[in-house]
Amino acid sequence: MKHTRIIVTHYGEPDALQVVEEECPEPKHGEVRVRVLVAGVSLPDILAREGVHPETPRLPFTPGWDLVGEVDRLGDGVSGIESGQIVAAMPISGAYAEFVCLPHRELVPVPSGLDAAEAVSLVLNYVTAYQMMHHSAKVRPGQRVLIHGAAGGVGTALLQLGRLAGLEMYGTCSSRGAASVSDLGGIPIDYRHQDFVEEVRRLTSEGVESVFDPIGGASPLAFPRVI
Ligand SMILES: NC(=O)c1ccc[n+]([C@@H]2O[C@H](COP(=O)([O-])OP(=O)(O)OC[C@H]3O[C@@H](n4cnc5c(N)ncnc54)[C@H](OP(=O)(O)O)[C@@H]3O)[C@@H](O)[C@H]2O)c1
Structure with a gap:
């Protein structure tokens, strides 16, 4: 299955952002694949894109400090969480993607009934x-x-x-x-x-x-x- 994500190709202005299509990531042991419903857009995301934030990842990277998404697939060794559950996470980078694999312990359940875009603004x-x-x-x-x-x-x-x-x-x-x-x-x-x-x-x-x-x-x- 393919998915798309945004990558920063060089530190700079918004033209540094590119959309790429690639194979969907598979969750490793202890990880959960999350279908991203919404990603926050914050000043630290912009500072990372410009390469001036102290926690800027190495190039190329997918920005996106925080997200709310739906549990899509469980890696080996993961229990206590179900496919379809809505979760929030703060991976620091990687949220500007359709799917992202994250350690199970970094996911926080989002109470049902909350709007995903409103919930992510809290993270x-x-x-x-x-x-x-x-x-x-x-x-x-x-x-x-x-x-x-x-x-x-x-x-x-x-x-x-x-x-x-x-x-x-x-x-x-x-x-x-x-x-x-x-x-x-x-x-x-x-x-x-x-x-x-x-x-x-x-x-x-x-x-x-x-x-x-x-x-x-x-x-x-x-x-x-x-x-
Ligand atoms: N976990 C973390 O460590 C973490 C998390 C989030 C953010 N941050 C950092 O926190 C900082 C703020 O982030 P943010 O998301 O709140 O940014 P933001 O939404 O852009 O807000 C910054 C605010 O500061 C005002 N401002 C600018 N210069 C000012 C000055 N000299 N005195 C008073 N107000 C001034 C700006 O607008 P006006 O000029 O119109 O008032 C704006 O309202 C950034 O450095 C960001 O990297 C760190």
């Missing part, structure tokens, strides 16, 4: 945001936080998780993102026209307990970090 950005908020910063209800890039993928995930955690949130964004930041419970600060340090001091007088920074100063290579 990369929300795992990243959850780790920053609960594993690194260990926030507590009532704390004040500043979220940079608050209108972006990771930023909006931080705002939604922060609202659930009962945080008082300030978010830097440009004017076009201000409404989304407010809608998600944050107080927008226009980083293009305001000094965010002065603005946070003015609004809070005592500053904030944590700063979530997925922007990384001048470096696009910086990973999201908590200050």
Whole structure:
């Protein structure tokens, strides 16, 4: 059986992407073949295509950080999962394909009734945001936080998780993102026209307990970090 996947042929602009047709991959021992229903499209995918992300695979590679798909075929030694089951995964690369083989242990069941495209939007950005908020910063209800890039993928995930955690949130964004930041419970600060340090001091007088920074100063290579 044939399938198609996208490969990055050289690091660069979208013309680096090519569609290839080839034999469908067969699952090895401990692997599951997944029919990809949806793949997320994220900033890290673009940075990998450009060859500037720290986890950029060697050329040629298939991009696609996260996916939701249907279990298609089980490799030897795999049990506890059934053909047709809907699963999510974060393989870092490989999701821009019709079929992908992944280790069974890396698959997470997706509750029935969820829209696949909505479910995949939770994988990369929300795992990243959850780790920053609960594993690194260990926030507590009532704390004040500043979220940079608050209108972006990771930023909006931080705002939604922060609202659930009962945080008082300030978010830097440009004017076009201000409404989304407010809608998600944050107080927008226009980083293009305001000094965010002065603005946070003015609004809070005592500053904030944590700063979530997925922007990384001048470096696009910086990973999201908590200050
Ligand atoms: N697991 C991981 O480690 C992981 C996972 C996901 C993402 N990331 C990284 O996290 C970063 C953000 O990813 P993302 O998916 O959230 O990107 P994104 O959706 O493109 O969002 C970035 C946001 O930052 C805003 N922005 C740009 N410059 C800014 C500045 N100086 N101050 C405040 N906001 C600024 C942008 O728009 P406006 O200018 O309109 O406000 C945009 O809303 C990337 O470096 C990505 O590689 C890492």
